[in-house]
Amino acid sequence: MSPLDLLDLGLVGLRTRPARAALSALGIAIGIATMIVVTGIPASSQAALVTKLSALGTNTLQAMAVPDMDPPAALPESAVEMVRRIGPVTAGSAVANTHAFVRRNDRLDANNAAGLTVLATRLDLLPTINARVRSGSWLTPATERFPAVVLGSVAANRLGVTDLPPGTPAPQVVIADRAFTVVGILATTPLTPDIDRSVLVGWPVAKSELGFDGHPTVLYVQAEEARIEAVRGVLAETISPERPGAVTVTRPSDALAAKRATERSFSVLFLALAGVALVVGGIGVANTMVVSVLERRSEIGLRRALGATRGQIRGQFLTESVVLATAGGLIGTALGLLATAGYASWQDWPVVLPARSAALGVGGAIVIGVLAGVYPCVRAARLTPTQALATV
Secondary structure, three states: OOHHHHHHHOOOHHHHHHHHHHHHHHHHHOOOOOOHHHHHHHHHHHHHHHHHHHOOOOOOOEEEEOOOOOOOOOOOHHHHHHOOOOEEEEEEEEEEEOOOOOEEOOOOOOOOOOOOEEEEEEHHHHHHHHOEEEEEEOOOOHHHOOEEEEEEEEEEEHHOOOOOOOOOOOEEEOOOOOOEEEEEEEEOOOOOHHHHHHEEEEEEHHHHHHOOOOOOOEEEEEOHHHHHHHHHHHHHHHHHOOOOHEEEEEOOOOHHHHHHHHHHHHHHHHHHHHHHHHHHHHHHHHHHHHHHHHHHHHHHHHHOOOOHHHHHHHHHHHHHHHHHHHHHHHHHHHHHHHHHHHHHOOOOOOOOOOOOHHHHHHHHHHHHHHHHHHOOOOOOOOHHHHHHHHOO
16 A cells, blocks of 8 residues: 555545544643743743843953052953853943032032042943943943043932933033033943942043042943853953952852753653643543544454454554544644643733744644554454454
8 A cells, every 4th residue: 555545544434524623633742831831831931930040140240450469469451351252251341430529519518429429430340240321321422531421320220310401401510510410310220339329430531530540440241141150260360361360250140050950940840741631642642542442343353354454453453543633733733732832922922933942742642642542552453353344
């Protein structure tokens, strides 16, 4: 028999009993759809959780000079450029304390800084610390050379500059007896609360107007998350090869450990749920095929009496089992993917369609069809024409 003849013969039972075939395929489809859903929805939930954990700085390190050393330690002016040469490092920036005082106007006490720090900053600071501008704009290659400042969220409140409406004159603050124009206000930066309490000026203007010596105070480094510990291990030696002990580096955020634990927990959960769903689907197919053999003993006996071999009988029922399971797998995979996408969109999560689970759904359905059809097809092939026709 050709493969097409075998397929046509295997579809006989499905065509003659469409209701049973539909219900059996539906049972398989529900099992496969359940597998897709119980892997896809947690995967979307995991993606949302991982995104939130990543926002907590799982790939960020900070480096600074150890305080109270003798002689005093200072980070080299080229520290940022040296750090960027480390392979896994993806971004690096720095700020420096100018030790200047900031006032709302020149009528206030020059020594009253309101607990605020004036920091010299590099233009690439915002993406490195995942910060954003709430009002106004960030420093540019032009404004960083002139007396312009960007206020942290807390600094803006303390200085009474809470908004920068377009089309209105920009307010000014006084730093070291020099008026600086406020060009922007930052949103709250949870990763770097020190920035919230700071007044940020350009690196060049800090040197020309505030007596800044060019040595950074704090380095912010982003690196590939999987290699963050390796980067931390060489960061001090890279920044200060002569005195690595004078550099202290923060350890990775606790959120990184939580993120990795979450990924491991979800992986175990996915495997367990997928296994249960496949077993349930396999039992349904096997039950359907066993019943089909029992009900079609007369058909088996008649075909055997007309010369059908045991191999042909096995092929007929095995094909029927595989077709039934494959149809259910395709339908279940489609339903599972649609349900996953719909629920994730409703929850405002990233839509994660598990391609591996979809492939496993279809492939698993075929394997289920083969395994579940082995016993029924062998049992059918063992029936002699006399045994089969005895029930007629």
